[in-house]
Amino acid sequence: MEIGSGTGQHAVWFANELPHLIWQTSDLIENHSGILQWISDYPSTNLRAPISLDVAAEDWPNTEFDAIYTANTAHIMAWHEVQAMFQRAASSLQTNGLFCLYGPMKYAGEFTSESNRLFDQRLREQVAHRGIREFDAINKLAMDANLILLDDHDMPANNRLLIFEKIS
Numbered sequence: 001m002e003i004g005s006g007t008g009q010h011a012v013w014f015a016n017e018l019p020h021l022i023w024q025t026s027d028l029i030e031n032h033s034g035i036l037q038w039i040s041d042y043p044s045t046n047l048r049a050p051i052s053l054d055v056a057a058e059d060w061p062n063t064e065f066d067a068i069y070t071a072n073t074a075h076i077m078a079w080h081e082v083q084a085m086f087q088r089a090a091s092s093l094q095t096n097g098l099f100c101l102y103g104p105m106k107y108a109g110e111f112t113s114e115s116n117r118l119f120d121q122r123l124r125e126q127v128a129h130r131g132i133r134e135f136d137a138i139n140k141l142a143m144d145a146n147l148i149l150l151d152d153h154d155m156p157a158n159n160r161l162l163i164f165e166k167i168s
């Protein structure tokens with residue numbers, strides 16, 4: 001399952017590239033028409049129409065997922081939503097399931113690039129609760145939810161891909 005599929009553009013690419021997976025899109029309801037349009041333009045048999053999912057809401061899907069993926073959401077959500085995302089994602093994963101978080105990250109208070117520092121500034125000017133998150137704070141949320149860090153991949157354009165595994 002993908003949290004915060006956005007336009008759906010990434011989902012159609014992933015579904016096509018990863019035919020061994022069923023790719024379940026999700027987002028807030030206001031993004032569904034755009035996701036459905038991308039799916040309609042680039043259909044894949046393994047790509048599912050979006051489910052309505054607000055990470056902080058009570059009604060999470062009653063399904064156990066092998067893996068949950070989310071890109072560029074942690075710096076957009078309020079911190080309490082990021083907390084909810086980790087707790088609920090962990091409870092929706094089977095044991096040894098993976099939670100994959102893509103996006104920019106700060107380490108020991110430092111941005112990984114000047115462009116990320118400027119991006120963080122723009123985010124906070126737009127909406128006060130937004131901003132690039134601190135790796136240690138994210139990792140603590142993960143540990144509190146029984147998710148252990150397997151990998152922290154360096155990605156293009158100063159992004160990271162954090163891979164967590166649910167241990168129980």
Ligand SMILES: C[S@@+](CC[C@H](N)C(=O)[O-])C[C@H]1O[C@@H](n2cnc3c(N)ncnc32)[C@H](O)[C@@H]1O
Nearest residue numbers: 004005006028053054055056071072073076081
């Ligand atoms: C910057 S967009 C990223 C979209 C896409 N994943 C990408 O990388 O292009 C942030 C996404 O987070 C979603 N989002 C924000 N708050 C959310 C919440 N409380 N629950 C679920 N999704 C949320 C937005 O609707 C939006 O699709």
